[in-house]
Amino acid sequence: MYSLSDFDFDLPPERIAQTPLARRSASRLLHLDGDAIIDRQFGDIVDLLDAGDLLVMNDTRVLKARFFGVKASGGQVEVLVERVLDNRTVLAQVRASKSPKPGNRMRLADAFDVTVGERAGEFFTLTFEADVFELIEAHGRLPLPPYIDHTADAFDEQRYQTVYSKAPGAVAAPTAGLHFDDALLAQLAAKGVRFAYVTLHVGAGTFQPVRVEALAEHHMHTEWYTVPQATVEAVQAARSAGRHVVAVGTTSLRALESASQGGALVAGSADTALFITPGYAFHTVTRLITNFHLPKSTLLMLVSAFAGYAQIRAAYAHAIAHEYRFFSYGDAMLLTTTSRKVAHA
Incomplete structure:
Protein backbone atom coordinates (compact mmCIF):
# COMPACT_ATOMS: atom_id res chain seq x y z
CA MET A 1 0.00 0.00 0.00
CA LEU A 63 -9.48 31.76 -19.14
CA LYS A 64 -7.78 35.02 -18.19
CA ALA A 65 -9.02 34.12 -14.76
CA ARG A 66 -6.87 36.24 -12.41
CA PHE A 67 -8.00 39.68 -11.23
CA PHE A 68 -6.70 42.27 -8.80
CA GLY A 69 -9.12 44.69 -7.24
CA VAL A 70 -10.48 46.41 -4.16
CA LYS A 71 -13.32 45.88 -1.75
CA ALA A 72 -15.79 48.67 -1.03
CA SER A 73 -13.80 49.27 2.17
CA GLY A 74 -10.68 49.91 0.10
CA GLY A 75 -8.93 46.65 1.01
CA GLN A 76 -6.96 44.88 -1.70
CA VAL A 77 -8.24 41.60 -3.15
CA GLU A 78 -6.97 39.00 -5.58
CA VAL A 79 -9.54 36.86 -7.36
CA LEU A 80 -8.94 33.63 -9.26
CA VAL A 81 -11.98 32.33 -11.12
CA GLU A 82 -12.20 28.57 -10.59
CA ARG A 83 -15.35 27.75 -12.54
CA VAL A 84 -17.93 29.57 -14.63
CA LEU A 85 -21.41 28.54 -13.42
CA ASP A 86 -23.42 30.54 -15.96
CA ASN A 87 -22.98 33.70 -18.03
CA ARG A 88 -23.17 35.93 -14.94
CA THR A 89 -21.89 33.75 -12.08
CA VAL A 90 -18.57 32.13 -11.14
CA LEU A 91 -16.93 30.25 -8.30
CA ALA A 92 -13.67 31.92 -7.34
CA GLN A 93 -10.87 31.96 -4.83
CA VAL A 94 -10.68 35.33 -3.08
CA ARG A 95 -7.55 36.43 -1.25
CA ALA A 96 -8.01 39.37 1.09
CA SER A 97 -7.01 40.45 4.58
CA LYS A 98 -10.58 39.66 5.65
CA SER A 99 -12.96 37.36 3.81
CA PRO A 100 -15.76 39.24 2.06
CA LYS A 101 -19.33 38.68 3.22
CA PRO A 102 -22.41 37.95 1.12
CA GLY A 103 -23.71 41.15 -0.44
CA ASN A 104 -20.32 42.87 -0.45
CA ARG A 105 -19.21 44.40 -3.73
CA MET A 106 -15.69 44.39 -5.16
CA ARG A 107 -14.27 46.31 -8.07
CA LEU A 108 -12.00 44.22 -10.27
CA ALA A 109 -9.28 45.46 -12.65
CA ASP A 110 -10.63 49.00 -12.05
CA ALA A 111 -13.18 48.10 -14.71
CA PHE A 112 -16.31 46.42 -13.30
CA ASP A 113 -18.00 45.38 -10.07
CA VAL A 114 -18.90 41.94 -8.76
CA THR A 115 -21.22 41.01 -5.91
CA VAL A 116 -20.21 38.37 -3.38
CA GLY A 117 -22.71 35.57 -2.85
CA GLU A 118 -22.67 32.51 -0.64
CA ARG A 119 -19.47 30.71 0.21
CA ALA A 120 -18.99 27.20 -1.23
CA GLY A 121 -16.18 25.54 0.69
CA GLU A 122 -12.93 27.30 -0.20
CA PHE A 123 -14.63 29.27 -2.98
CA PHE A 124 -16.93 32.29 -3.15
CA THR A 125 -19.83 32.75 -5.54
CA LEU A 126 -19.40 36.00 -7.46
CA THR A 127 -22.04 37.62 -9.65
CA PHE A 128 -20.80 39.70 -12.58
CA GLU A 129 -22.66 42.72 -13.96
CA ALA A 130 -22.35 41.57 -17.58
CA ASP A 131 -21.31 38.50 -19.57
CA VAL A 132 -18.67 36.58 -17.62
CA PHE A 133 -16.65 35.43 -20.61
CA GLU A 134 -16.52 38.90 -22.17
CA LEU A 135 -15.37 40.55 -18.95
CA ILE A 136 -12.79 37.87 -18.25
CA GLU A 137 -11.34 38.10 -21.74
CA ALA A 138 -11.29 41.90 -21.71
CA HIS A 139 -9.92 42.54 -18.22
CA GLY A 140 -8.45 39.37 -16.71
CA ARG A 141 -4.89 38.12 -16.57
CA LEU A 142 -3.70 34.69 -17.62
CA PRO A 143 -3.09 32.60 -14.46
CA LEU A 144 0.29 30.95 -14.91
CA PRO A 145 1.13 28.08 -12.52
CA PRO A 146 2.46 29.06 -9.08
CA TYR A 147 5.94 27.69 -9.79
CA ILE A 148 6.45 30.03 -12.78
CA ASP A 149 8.08 33.19 -11.48
CA HIS A 150 7.09 35.78 -14.08
CA THR A 151 3.85 37.57 -14.86
CA ALA A 152 2.10 36.34 -17.98
CA ASP A 153 2.93 38.37 -21.08
CA ALA A 154 1.66 38.33 -24.66
CA PHE A 155 3.88 35.33 -25.51
Whole structure:
Protein backbone atom coordinates (compact mmCIF):
# COMPACT_ATOMS: atom_id res chain seq x y z
CA MET A 1 0.00 0.00 0.00
CA TYR A 2 1.48 3.32 -1.06
CA SER A 3 1.49 6.47 1.06
CA LEU A 4 2.23 10.12 0.33
CA SER A 5 5.95 9.91 1.04
CA ASP A 6 6.29 7.31 -1.74
CA PHE A 7 5.56 10.08 -4.27
CA ASP A 8 8.10 12.62 -3.11
CA PHE A 9 11.31 13.41 -4.98
CA ASP A 10 13.97 16.12 -4.99
CA LEU A 11 13.91 18.38 -8.00
CA PRO A 12 16.63 21.00 -8.55
CA PRO A 13 14.91 24.38 -9.08
CA GLU A 14 16.75 24.89 -12.35
CA ARG A 15 14.89 21.90 -13.83
CA ILE A 16 11.56 23.79 -13.62
CA ALA A 17 10.90 25.30 -17.05
CA GLN A 18 10.06 28.98 -16.64
CA THR A 19 9.39 29.80 -20.29
CA PRO A 20 8.25 27.80 -23.32
CA LEU A 21 10.62 26.87 -26.11
CA ALA A 22 10.54 29.00 -29.24
CA ARG A 23 8.91 26.14 -31.18
CA ARG A 24 6.22 23.97 -29.57
CA SER A 25 7.34 20.63 -30.99
CA ALA A 26 11.04 21.24 -30.19
CA SER A 27 10.70 19.75 -26.71
CA ARG A 28 12.23 16.45 -25.71
CA LEU A 29 10.29 13.22 -25.26
CA LEU A 30 11.18 10.57 -22.71
CA HIS A 31 9.79 7.30 -24.05
CA LEU A 32 9.13 4.79 -21.28
CA ASP A 33 8.66 1.39 -22.91
CA GLY A 34 8.28 -1.18 -20.14
CA ASP A 35 11.52 -0.86 -18.21
CA ALA A 36 13.36 0.74 -21.14
CA ILE A 37 13.97 4.49 -20.98
CA ILE A 38 14.64 6.08 -24.36
CA ASP A 39 15.60 9.71 -24.97
CA ARG A 40 13.82 11.18 -27.98
CA GLN A 41 12.56 14.43 -29.46
CA PHE A 42 8.85 15.21 -29.38
CA GLY A 43 8.66 15.12 -33.16
CA ASP A 44 9.47 11.40 -32.93
CA ILE A 45 5.86 10.89 -31.85
CA VAL A 46 5.02 10.57 -35.56
CA ASP A 47 7.14 7.42 -35.75
CA LEU A 48 5.87 6.06 -32.42
CA LEU A 49 2.20 6.10 -33.43
CA ASP A 50 0.62 3.92 -36.12
CA ALA A 51 -2.14 4.50 -38.64
CA GLY A 52 -5.46 3.97 -36.89
CA ASP A 53 -4.16 4.97 -33.45
CA LEU A 54 -6.45 7.53 -31.84
CA LEU A 55 -5.18 10.71 -30.17
CA VAL A 56 -7.74 12.06 -27.71
CA MET A 57 -7.14 15.73 -26.89
CA ASN A 58 -8.67 18.12 -24.38
CA ASP A 59 -9.99 21.17 -26.25
CA THR A 60 -10.50 23.35 -23.16
CA ARG A 61 -9.28 26.94 -23.37
CA VAL A 62 -7.62 28.75 -20.46
CA LEU A 63 -9.48 31.76 -19.14
CA LYS A 64 -7.78 35.02 -18.19
CA ALA A 65 -9.02 34.12 -14.76
CA ARG A 66 -6.87 36.24 -12.41
CA PHE A 67 -8.00 39.68 -11.23
CA PHE A 68 -6.70 42.27 -8.80
CA GLY A 69 -9.12 44.69 -7.24
CA VAL A 70 -10.48 46.41 -4.16
CA LYS A 71 -13.32 45.88 -1.75
CA ALA A 72 -15.79 48.67 -1.03
CA SER A 73 -13.80 49.27 2.17
CA GLY A 74 -10.68 49.91 0.10
CA GLY A 75 -8.93 46.65 1.01
CA GLN A 76 -6.96 44.88 -1.70
CA VAL A 77 -8.24 41.60 -3.15
CA GLU A 78 -6.97 39.00 -5.58
CA VAL A 79 -9.54 36.86 -7.36
CA LEU A 80 -8.94 33.63 -9.26
CA VAL A 81 -11.98 32.33 -11.12
CA GLU A 82 -12.20 28.57 -10.59
CA ARG A 83 -15.35 27.75 -12.54
CA VAL A 84 -17.93 29.57 -14.63
CA LEU A 85 -21.41 28.54 -13.42
CA ASP A 86 -23.42 30.54 -15.96
CA ASN A 87 -22.98 33.70 -18.03
CA ARG A 88 -23.17 35.93 -14.94
CA THR A 89 -21.89 33.75 -12.08
CA VAL A 90 -18.57 32.13 -11.14
CA LEU A 91 -16.93 30.25 -8.30
CA ALA A 92 -13.67 31.92 -7.34
CA GLN A 93 -10.87 31.96 -4.83
CA VAL A 94 -10.68 35.33 -3.08
CA ARG A 95 -7.55 36.43 -1.25
CA ALA A 96 -8.01 39.37 1.09
CA SER A 97 -7.01 40.45 4.58
CA LYS A 98 -10.58 39.66 5.65
CA SER A 99 -12.96 37.36 3.81
CA PRO A 100 -15.76 39.24 2.06
CA LYS A 101 -19.33 38.68 3.22
CA PRO A 102 -22.41 37.95 1.12
CA GLY A 103 -23.71 41.15 -0.44
CA ASN A 104 -20.32 42.87 -0.45
CA ARG A 105 -19.21 44.40 -3.73
CA MET A 106 -15.69 44.39 -5.16
CA ARG A 107 -14.27 46.31 -8.07
CA LEU A 108 -12.00 44.22 -10.27
CA ALA A 109 -9.28 45.46 -12.65
CA ASP A 110 -10.63 49.00 -12.05
CA ALA A 111 -13.18 48.10 -14.71
CA PHE A 112 -16.31 46.42 -13.30
CA ASP A 113 -18.00 45.38 -10.07
CA VAL A 114 -18.90 41.94 -8.76
CA THR A 115 -21.22 41.01 -5.91
CA VAL A 116 -20.21 38.37 -3.38
CA GLY A 117 -22.71 35.57 -2.85
CA GLU A 118 -22.67 32.51 -0.64
CA ARG A 119 -19.47 30.71 0.21
CA ALA A 120 -18.99 27.20 -1.23
CA GLY A 121 -16.18 25.54 0.69
CA GLU A 122 -12.93 27.30 -0.20
CA PHE A 123 -14.63 29.27 -2.98
CA PHE A 124 -16.93 32.29 -3.15
CA THR A 125 -19.83 32.75 -5.54
CA LEU A 126 -19.40 36.00 -7.46
CA THR A 127 -22.04 37.62 -9.65
CA PHE A 128 -20.80 39.70 -12.58
CA GLU A 129 -22.66 42.72 -13.96
CA ALA A 130 -22.35 41.57 -17.58
CA ASP A 131 -21.31 38.50 -19.57
CA VAL A 132 -18.67 36.58 -17.62
CA PHE A 133 -16.65 35.43 -20.61
CA GLU A 134 -16.52 38.90 -22.17
CA LEU A 135 -15.37 40.55 -18.95
CA ILE A 136 -12.79 37.87 -18.25
CA GLU A 137 -11.34 38.10 -21.74
CA ALA A 138 -11.29 41.90 -21.71
CA HIS A 139 -9.92 42.54 -18.22
CA GLY A 140 -8.45 39.37 -16.71
CA ARG A 141 -4.89 38.12 -16.57
CA LEU A 142 -3.70 34.69 -17.62
CA PRO A 143 -3.09 32.60 -14.46
CA LEU A 144 0.29 30.95 -14.91
CA PRO A 145 1.13 28.08 -12.52
CA PRO A 146 2.46 29.06 -9.08
CA TYR A 147 5.94 27.69 -9.79
CA ILE A 148 6.45 30.03 -12.78
CA ASP A 149 8.08 33.19 -11.48
CA HIS A 150 7.09 35.78 -14.08
CA THR A 151 3.85 37.57 -14.86
CA ALA A 152 2.10 36.34 -17.98
CA ASP A 153 2.93 38.37 -21.08
CA ALA A 154 1.66 38.33 -24.66
CA PHE A 155 3.88 35.33 -25.51
CA ASP A 156 2.41 33.36 -22.61
CA GLU A 157 -1.10 34.25 -23.70
CA GLN A 158 -0.40 32.52 -27.00
CA ARG A 159 1.79 29.64 -25.79
CA TYR A 160 -0.15 28.67 -22.65
CA GLN A 161 -3.00 27.53 -24.92
CA THR A 162 -3.07 24.48 -27.15
CA VAL A 163 -3.41 25.17 -30.88
CA TYR A 164 -6.73 23.29 -30.82
CA SER A 165 -8.27 24.98 -27.76
CA LYS A 166 -11.82 26.20 -28.28
CA ALA A 167 -14.01 25.69 -25.17
CA PRO A 168 -13.25 28.43 -22.58
CA GLY A 169 -13.42 27.33 -18.96
CA ALA A 170 -10.03 26.18 -17.63
CA VAL A 171 -7.75 28.01 -15.21
CA ALA A 172 -4.75 25.87 -16.15
CA ALA A 173 -3.66 24.49 -19.49
CA PRO A 174 -3.78 20.80 -20.45
CA THR A 175 -0.03 21.04 -20.84
CA ALA A 176 0.75 17.82 -22.73
CA GLY A 177 -1.09 19.37 -25.66
CA LEU A 178 1.22 22.38 -25.71
CA HIS A 179 3.83 20.33 -27.61
CA PHE A 180 1.64 19.96 -30.70
CA ASP A 181 1.75 22.53 -33.47
CA ASP A 182 -0.23 22.58 -36.70
CA ALA A 183 2.62 21.10 -38.73
CA LEU A 184 3.03 18.14 -36.37
CA LEU A 185 -0.71 17.50 -36.34
CA ALA A 186 -0.68 17.52 -40.13
CA GLN A 187 2.15 14.95 -40.18
CA LEU A 188 0.19 12.69 -37.84
CA ALA A 189 -2.96 13.03 -39.93
CA ALA A 190 -1.02 12.19 -43.09
CA LYS A 191 0.21 9.01 -41.42
CA GLY A 192 -3.35 7.97 -40.64
CA VAL A 193 -3.46 8.79 -36.94
CA ARG A 194 -7.00 9.74 -35.91
CA PHE A 195 -8.07 12.61 -33.64
CA ALA A 196 -10.91 12.96 -31.17
CA TYR A 197 -11.69 15.49 -28.45
CA VAL A 198 -12.97 15.71 -24.93
CA THR A 199 -13.39 18.80 -22.78
CA LEU A 200 -12.21 18.92 -19.19
CA HIS A 201 -11.96 22.35 -17.59
CA VAL A 202 -8.78 22.14 -15.54
CA GLY A 203 -9.11 23.68 -12.07
CA ALA A 204 -6.51 25.28 -9.83
CA GLY A 205 -6.63 22.14 -7.69
CA THR A 206 -4.41 20.46 -10.26
CA PHE A 207 -1.44 22.25 -8.64
CA GLN A 208 -2.31 21.33 -5.06
CA PRO A 209 -0.13 18.71 -3.38
CA VAL A 210 -1.69 15.93 -1.35
CA ARG A 211 -1.31 16.81 2.33
CA VAL A 212 -2.32 13.59 4.09
CA GLU A 213 0.01 10.62 4.38
CA ALA A 214 -2.82 8.10 3.93
CA LEU A 215 -3.96 8.50 0.33
CA ALA A 216 -7.45 7.20 1.09
CA GLU A 217 -8.01 10.31 3.25
CA HIS A 218 -7.32 12.74 0.41
CA HIS A 219 -10.33 14.68 -0.91
CA MET A 220 -9.89 15.03 -4.66
CA HIS A 221 -10.83 18.33 -6.33
CA THR A 222 -13.67 18.12 -8.85
CA GLU A 223 -13.53 19.14 -12.49
CA TRP A 224 -16.22 19.28 -15.16
CA TYR A 225 -15.84 17.20 -18.31
CA THR A 226 -17.76 16.16 -21.39
CA VAL A 227 -17.18 13.24 -23.75
CA PRO A 228 -19.00 13.64 -27.11
CA GLN A 229 -20.67 10.72 -28.85
CA ALA A 230 -18.27 11.18 -31.78
CA THR A 231 -15.36 10.49 -29.42
CA VAL A 232 -17.03 7.33 -28.10
CA GLU A 233 -17.44 6.10 -31.68
CA ALA A 234 -13.81 6.95 -32.50
CA VAL A 235 -12.64 4.98 -29.46
CA GLN A 236 -14.81 2.04 -30.47
CA ALA A 237 -13.32 2.08 -33.96
CA ALA A 238 -9.73 2.21 -32.68
CA ARG A 239 -10.27 -0.62 -30.22
CA SER A 240 -12.06 -2.77 -32.78
CA ALA A 241 -9.05 -2.36 -35.06
CA GLY A 242 -6.64 -3.26 -32.26
CA ARG A 243 -5.16 0.24 -32.17
CA HIS A 244 -4.06 2.40 -29.26
CA VAL A 245 -6.27 4.96 -27.56
CA VAL A 246 -3.71 7.65 -26.69
CA ALA A 247 -4.71 10.30 -24.17
CA VAL A 248 -2.95 13.62 -24.71
CA GLY A 249 -2.48 14.60 -21.10
CA THR A 250 -3.82 13.46 -17.76
CA THR A 251 -6.92 15.63 -18.21
CA SER A 252 -7.96 13.74 -21.34
CA LEU A 253 -7.25 10.49 -19.52
CA ARG A 254 -9.34 11.51 -16.49
CA ALA A 255 -12.26 12.45 -18.74
CA LEU A 256 -12.13 9.13 -20.62
CA GLU A 257 -11.67 7.01 -17.53
CA SER A 258 -14.37 8.92 -15.62
CA ALA A 259 -16.77 8.20 -18.47
CA SER A 260 -15.76 4.51 -18.42
CA GLN A 261 -16.51 3.66 -14.81
CA GLY A 262 -19.41 1.42 -15.81
CA GLY A 263 -17.00 -0.63 -17.92
CA ALA A 264 -17.92 0.91 -21.28
CA LEU A 265 -17.10 4.43 -22.42
CA VAL A 266 -20.29 6.49 -22.56
CA ALA A 267 -20.94 9.97 -23.89
CA GLY A 268 -22.07 12.70 -21.54
CA SER A 269 -21.07 15.48 -19.17
CA ALA A 270 -20.46 15.36 -15.42
CA ASP A 271 -18.21 16.44 -12.60
CA THR A 272 -15.38 14.07 -11.83
CA ALA A 273 -13.40 13.57 -8.64
CA LEU A 274 -11.72 10.40 -9.93
CA PHE A 275 -8.53 9.80 -7.93
CA ILE A 276 -6.27 7.34 -9.74
CA THR A 277 -3.57 5.66 -7.67
CA PRO A 278 -1.50 2.49 -8.20
CA GLY A 279 -3.81 -0.50 -8.36
CA TYR A 280 -6.32 1.23 -10.63
CA ALA A 281 -7.09 -0.78 -13.78
CA PHE A 282 -7.60 1.37 -16.84
CA HIS A 283 -10.73 0.84 -18.91
CA THR A 284 -10.14 2.86 -22.08
CA VAL A 285 -6.73 4.54 -22.36
CA THR A 286 -3.76 2.42 -23.44
CA ARG A 287 -1.07 5.09 -23.99
CA LEU A 288 -0.50 8.49 -22.44
CA ILE A 289 1.43 11.58 -23.51
CA THR A 290 2.14 13.68 -20.44
CA ASN A 291 4.52 16.20 -18.93
CA PHE A 292 6.48 15.70 -15.71
CA HIS A 293 4.49 16.29 -12.54
CA LEU A 294 4.94 17.85 -9.13
CA PRO A 295 6.17 15.84 -6.13
CA LYS A 296 3.36 14.51 -3.90
CA SER A 297 0.77 15.36 -6.57
CA THR A 298 -2.26 13.34 -7.62
CA LEU A 299 -0.93 13.42 -11.20
CA LEU A 300 2.33 11.75 -10.20
CA MET A 301 0.20 9.05 -8.56
CA LEU A 302 -1.84 8.74 -11.75
CA VAL A 303 1.16 8.18 -14.02
CA SER A 304 2.59 5.72 -11.49
CA ALA A 305 -0.67 3.78 -11.71
CA PHE A 306 -0.53 3.92 -15.50
CA ALA A 307 3.06 2.91 -16.24
CA GLY A 308 4.21 1.30 -12.99
CA TYR A 309 5.51 2.85 -9.78
CA ALA A 310 9.10 1.61 -10.09
CA GLN A 311 9.22 2.50 -13.78
CA ILE A 312 8.09 6.08 -13.14
CA ARG A 313 10.59 6.49 -10.29
CA ALA A 314 13.36 5.35 -12.61
CA ALA A 315 12.16 7.55 -15.46
CA TYR A 316 12.01 10.66 -13.25
CA ALA A 317 15.50 9.99 -11.88
CA HIS A 318 16.73 9.63 -15.47
CA ALA A 319 14.98 12.84 -16.52
CA ILE A 320 16.56 14.83 -13.69
CA ALA A 321 20.02 13.40 -14.37
CA HIS A 322 19.69 14.13 -18.10
CA GLU A 323 18.40 17.68 -17.56
CA TYR A 324 14.87 17.38 -18.88
CA ARG A 325 12.65 20.41 -18.36
CA PHE A 326 9.86 19.87 -15.84
CA PHE A 327 6.22 20.89 -15.38
CA SER A 328 3.89 22.97 -17.56
CA TYR A 329 6.43 24.47 -19.96
CA GLY A 330 8.68 21.42 -19.78
CA ASP A 331 9.33 18.27 -21.78
CA ALA A 332 7.03 15.28 -22.30
CA MET A 333 6.80 11.55 -21.73
CA LEU A 334 5.17 8.75 -23.73
CA LEU A 335 3.82 5.94 -21.53
CA THR A 336 2.05 2.64 -22.15
CA THR A 337 -0.22 1.26 -19.47
CA THR A 338 0.78 -1.77 -17.44
CA SER A 339 -2.65 -2.04 -15.80
CA ARG A 340 -5.68 -2.47 -18.02
CA LYS A 341 -9.12 -3.99 -17.66
CA VAL A 342 -10.69 -5.90 -20.50
CA ALA A 343 -13.62 -3.61 -21.27
CA HIS A 344 -15.82 -2.82 -24.20
CA ALA A 345 -15.76 0.73 -25.43
